[in-house]
Amino acid sequence: MKTLDAPEMVEILSVVKENSLVKTLTLDCKLKAKPGQFIMLWIPGVDEKPFSLSKINGSKIEVTFKKLGPFTEKLFSLKAGDKVGVRGPYGNGFRLAGSKICFISGGVGLAPLMPLIEQAVKKKRNVTVISGFKDKTQLLFQNRLSRLKAELHIVTDDGSYSRKAFSTDIFESLLASQKYSQVYCCGPELMMKKTLDLCLKKKIPCQLSAERYMKCAVGLCGQCCLAGFRVCKDGPVFTEKQLKDTEFGTYSRNAEGKRIPLHW
Amino acid sequence: MAAVSLSTSVSKLKLASPVILASGILDLNAGLMKRVASSGVGAITTKSIGLNARKGNPNPTIVEVYDGLLNSMGLCNPGIEEFKKELDELKGVKIPVIGSVYAGSPKEFSLVAGKMAECNVSAVELNVSCPNVSKGEKFGEAIGKNPKLVAEVVKAVKSKVRKLVIVKLTPNVSDIAEIALSAEKAGADALTAVNTFGPGMAINIDARKPVLGNKFGGLSGPAVKPLALACVYKISEKVKIPVIGCGGIASGRDVVEFLMAGAKAVEVGTAAYLKNIEVFNRINREIAGFMQKNKFKKIEDMVGLAHR
Numbered sequence: 001m002k003t004l005d006a007p008e009m010v011e012i013l014s015v016v017k018e019n020s021l022v023k024t025l026t027l028d029c030k031l032k033a034k035p036g037q038f039i040m041l042w043i044p045g046v047d048e049k050p051f052s053l054s055k056i057n058g059s060k061i062e063v064t065f066k067k068l069g070p071f072t073e074k075l076f077s078l079k080a081g082d083k084v085g086v087r088g089p090y091g092n093g094f095r096l097a098g099s100k101i102c103f104i105s106g107g108v109g110l111a112p113l114m115p116l117i118e119q120a121v122k123k124k125r126n127v128t129v130i131s132g133f134k135d136k137t138q139l140l141f142q143n144r145l146s147r148l149k150a151e152l153h154i155v156t157d158d159g160s161y162s163r164k165a166f167s168t169d170i171f172e173s174l175l176a177s178q179k180y181s182q183v184y185c186c187g188p189e190l191m192m193k194k195t196l197d198l199c200l201k202k203k204i205p206c207q208l209s210a211e212r213y214m215k216c217a218v219g220l221c222g223q224c225c226l227a228g229f230r231v232c233k234d235g236p237v238f239t240e241k242q243l244k245d246t247e248f249g250t251y252s253r254n255a256e257g258k259r260i261p262l263h264w
Numbered sequence: 265m266a267a268v269s270l271s272t273s274v275s276k277l278k279l280a281s282p283v284i285l286a287s288g289i290l291d292l293n294a295g296l297m298k299r300v301a302s303s304g305v306g307a308i309t310t311k312s313i314g315l316n317a318r319k320g321n322p323n324p325t326i327v328e329v330y331d332g333l334l335n336s337m338g339l340c341n342p343g344i345e346e347f348k349k350e351l352d353e354l355k356g357v358k359i360p361v362i363g364s365v366y367a368g369s370p371k372e373f374s375l376v377a378g379k380m381a382e383c384n385v386s387a388v389e390l391n392v393s394c395p396n397v398s399k400g401e402k403f404g405e406a407i408g409k410n411p412k413l414v415a416e417v418v419k420a421v422k423s424k425v426r427k428l429v430i431v432k433l434t435p436n437v438s439d440i441a442e443i444a445l446s447a448e449k450a451g452a453d454a455l456t457a458v459n460t461f462g463p464g465m466a467i468n469i470d471a472r473k474p475v476l477g478n479k480f481g482g483l484s485g486p487a488v489k490p491l492a493l494a495c496v497y498k499i500s501e502k503v504k505i506p507v508i509g510c511g512g513i514a515s516g517r518d519v520v521e522f523l524m525a526g527a528k529a530v531e532v533g534t535a536a537y538l539k540n541i542e543v544f545n546r547i548n549r550e551i552a553g554f555m556q557k558n559k560f561k562k563i564e565d566m567v568g569l570a571h572r
Contacts (some may be wrong), residue, residue: 004327004329004330005327005328006327006328006466006475007324007327007466007468007471007475008470009468009470009471039325040323042323042324042471042475044468044472044473045473046322047322047323047477048322048323048324048477056554083470083471085468085475098327113297135556158570163461164542204492208281210481215272215320215323215325215337216325216326216335216339216537218326218537219290219540220289220290220326220333220533220534220536220537221289221290221292221325221326221335221337221338221532222289222290222291222292222293222296222311223287223292225290225292225293225295225296226295227295228296228298229291229293230296231293233540246295253293255290255319255320256317256318256320256338256340256341256343256346257293257311257340257341257342257343257346257347258317258343258346259342259346259349
């Protein structure tokens with residue numbers, strides 16, 4: 001009999017508190033997934049939401065998430081030994097390309113990039129990572145990053161750690177002297193839009209991980225539409241060419257499908 | 265080989281292919297509707313739109329079962345005023361757009377259908393058959409199970425709307441032909457048969473809980489095809505207005521079955537999940553292949569054959 005696309009209950013093996021708002025769950029879940037793909041995580045009786053993978057190692061996966069609403073608040077309260085439902089992996093994931101690569105993240109947007117960054121370093125690519133955080137209390141994966149043979153730029157919005165800057169500011173200034181052959185980006189949509197525009201201007205191939213309110217996650221309901229794409233099935237990773245001249249960076253949509261303008 | 269034509273008509277609606285995108289699939293925004301419109305379908309049906317915005321049910325809203333899907337989307341939509349933006353962006357789409365609407369009373373139906381008919385659509389489809397509504401709500405199936413209420417809704421809408429009015433029926437009744445007749449007598453121009461079956465349920469035995477956030481959901485996909493086909497056959501025996509078949513269609517042969525049962529066109533939804541968006545062009549090729557092999561020149565030549 002074929003395997004049905006339905007949630008399977010898996011155990012939370014461990015919980016790591018990354019900072020006051022972010023936790024990483026290690027799940028006892030065999031999943032053949034690529035960096036950039038996502039799973040639907042179900043808390044029975046509560047809700048089900050999409051999450052990217054911050055680590056993939058065959059028999060276990062890690063999910064790093066920020067407390068944002070009722071669902072993630074509930075998720076934040078779960079402990080090792082508790083069970084959650086998982087279906088997936090879904091979506092296309094990143095394609096590793098380029099010899100001189102720049103990774104740009106904003107906040108917890110670093111999570112889906114992390115396994116790809118490690119893969120790129122392992123494959124001896126020239127890697128630059130620019131990570132922006134709100135302030136020094138919200139830093140993420142500093143140990144994992146410092147172990148890598150990569151050029152690191154960690155910045156904060158308020159200057160409470162390292163330089164006061166947005167990751168896109170650093171990217172823009174590096175572009176004056178550096179020639180990247182590939183860019184990867186994940187973070188708040190307006191920050192990704194800035195990156196997208198810079199890459200289009202400089203003609204650098206770019207892959208960005210987009211986010212929309214998601215329901216079915218299998219490309220059927222159209223809830224997570226972005227232009228003519230379904231974020232769950234055609235994405236969540238899109239190229240600069242796909243996102244050019246679309247609503248990306250202009251408006252998102254809520255659970256009703258209503259257009260919600262994006263503001264800084 | 266002799267050329268065959270896939271064109272058909274549902275009353276005054278002319279279709280280049282009998283395959284129509286079913287409501288609720290990839291039809292909440294202009295971008296996706298445009299994409300499907302260029303994927304081989306004869307027409308597209310929009311998401312069911314109400315007077316006001318609605319969030320729908322909590323996730324999970326779908327779960328796969330053997331040969332089908334259970335869904336409990338719950339009529340999420342931005343409301344008719346907001347949805348006009350999407351319809352405005354559909355100008356330039358060359359195939360007919362069918363605007364699906366839902367409401368809780370005959371009066372509200374005429375209001376929403378009236379607003380929909382003012383937009384860039386060729387027809388309105390009245391959703392009196394959605395099973396995913398909560399207890400106490402008078403939407404969807406609550407109307408479609410009652411022949412008198414169906415007639416009142418159709419009359420109210422017909423008094424306001426000049427465009428084609430299609431009624432989408434629920435199969436979850438003891439005599440679907442009776443409801444179909446009632447809609448026809450009230451002035452419906454065409455019928456779509458059928459919406460999802462059920463309710464159905466899936467329980468995760470490790471979680472010891474129903475999977476769907478709304479517990480119950482409507483069943484679609486190949487599992488329901490024989491049931492939907494019987495509905496179309498029974499309705500076609502009783503009514504003269506055109507019938508659009510819907511339920512589990514995933515191949516050209518499936519379409520031909522529905523045509524022979526009496527449908528003049530079909531709606532396809534779940535197959536877009538099982539086989540992705542390319543499924544529409546593939547179904548067209550399969551219908552054409554069958555017609556060539558069996559020397560049918562027009563879709564019309566196959567309609568109702570199983571009744572003779």
